[in-house]
Amino acid sequence: MIPHIILLVSITGLIFTYPFDGYFRFTLSVAVLATLLLYFERLPIVRVAAASGSLILLFRTIIKYPFINETLLNAALHNLPSFGYYLAYGLLFKMLRVRDYTGNVPALILLLSICDIGSNCIELIIRWELVGRSLETVLTSVVSVGIGRAVLAVAGYYSLKRYRDFVLAEDHAARYAELILIIARLKAELFYLKKSSADIELVMEKGYTLYQNLNAAYPGELAKVDSPAARALAIARDIHEVKKDYYRVTRGIEEILDVAVSDEGLPLDEFFQIVEQNTRRYISSLDKPVTITFDNDGKLITDQYYAVVSILDNLITNAAEAVQPAGVIAVTGLCSGGRLVLTVADNGPGIRPEDQELIFAPGYSTKFSEVTGQMSTGLGLSHVKNLAELLGGEITVVSVPGKTVFTVSLPLAKLAVAKTSQ
CATH class of the missing domain: 1.10.287 (Helix Hairpins)
Structure with a gap:
């Protein structure tokens, strides 16, 4: 990682402006360097700063040399003070313990400004750029740029941190x-x-x-x-x-x-989202495109969500396996008449009438793996029926060629309802 950071800082060092007549310049790389030193806390500060300065010196010498009537050594000497700037910046950054103030924005901006202003002053002294110039004009430019780059670095650091927190939150979810x-x-x-x-x-x-x-x-x-x-x-x-x-x-x-397992209840819309996320991941792994929609009224809060999730998971998996490529599945969960009614509908080939009486029997299955040739265990719909009955509900199926609808009806009284939205 360190070589990549050094290269990034060095490349941004090619974005610069000359504030005075001479070789002294302001670059974007300082803000980038400060941001990365703050964000990656294990980076060796002085070593990264010195290595970045060395590579910037090399880049500037190679780019400048073909366009001046001087030797390669003189071209390097003209840019050598820039290495002094980065070395000084790294030393000041470490001595002032800037990383200890990431929780205090004003102090962080102040310390980064001091590092920038102090390093610029050192480079100006090495270059003899202060001779014959208005000290007030030079310091005004140096201080203004130092504060500006410090603000950019702090903004970059907090942006990276926020993005990391966002990614972690998504991963945890x-x-x-x-x-x-x-x-x-x-x-x-x-x-x-x-x-x-x-x-x-x-x-x-x-x-x-x-x-x-x-x-x-x-x-x-x-x-x-x-x-x-x-x-x-x-x-x-x-x-x-x-x-x-x-x-x-x-x-x-x-x-x-x-x-x-937590005994706390979950809203219907929340565990519906969980089922939807897992279902979409499962469908994306299939070799056939399947369109699936989810709809719920979000009124129910229950601590029996594991049973409901398992019911939906089994029914949706069966539907996804049954539909043809470009199939359509619709999943709904609605509270009506004191019951939670879950439906999973698909436009698959349907279930033969003689099979509809057997599909809930343990071990009954017409599916098999095309890879291994093994039959399915046939426990999915049996599980659904058992779970529905455990919660005092029932499951029914209506199927014709081109449409199959499984409906699970569960009494709200059995779902340990904690709260309903008004």
Whole structure:
């Protein structure tokens, strides 16, 4: 980075004006140098200033030499005092500890002005430019330019700092949106794991009941390893071990989410924006152009936004995969009649009537990866249905060739509404 900064300062040193008759000049590079020294706090002040002065000396000598009737050495000597200016500027900048005053604008401008004015005076003395000139005229020009360049440097520093803060804020917002979506997916998977745990518990009870019935019907058969009663008991034990593994996994995920999840509510329009940001990133990764629109009335504030985000995420992903190139998807979220109504509509090929009865069944899918040939897990719509029912709602689908609309209706009373806008 240091070579780039030195080169930038040196190039801007070619933008100059001659205030007096002679070799002394005012350049833009000083303001650029001060801005960069303030912004990049790890830059070695004196070394960067001296290196910039050396490169400026080289540039001026090479550019000036072909147009004067002097030797290369004399051309270099004429410009050597400019190196003295940059060396003096770096030393004064460090001695006055200018970086310690970035939070105090008046003091910062004053110290930068002193560095500029003092360095200019040193260069003028080296050049003997003060001889035969009005000291008042020279100092007026030097002070005016010094203050002007100090103001430019401070403005440049705060502009860079503000731009950095803006970029960081955007990055944090993007990371926050991604975190919301990840947690929403985890919570949906956790719900499915808990549901599966309950199913496993039921199967285990049936297996143990079968063992009891067989053991009662055939006393003494349990001692035989291959007897039906022994096999039923072994199955019940195996299922119990699976159940314990499920419990450990669900408990581990719950502990992670207890740390990561906030119970504070989010407005509908805010988590809609999060879904929109993530969706547009996902769609941009597809090989087909898809137009998607989002609309919501922004009235709802809820702490159940993870479930709502997961519902929307699954429905939108399905729609994006279903539509043809140049497809259109419309997502809405409206509060009406004491319910939050979410709709995801697309202009895809539609769902066959015989499939509409099966699409919410766990594991049912007609999609597969064209790369790996593997079928989809078929859990997306099952998740949506389970989450909707968990919140006391329902999901319906209306589909014909060229249009499919999924509608999720959730009671506001179940969404832990904290506030509604008037």
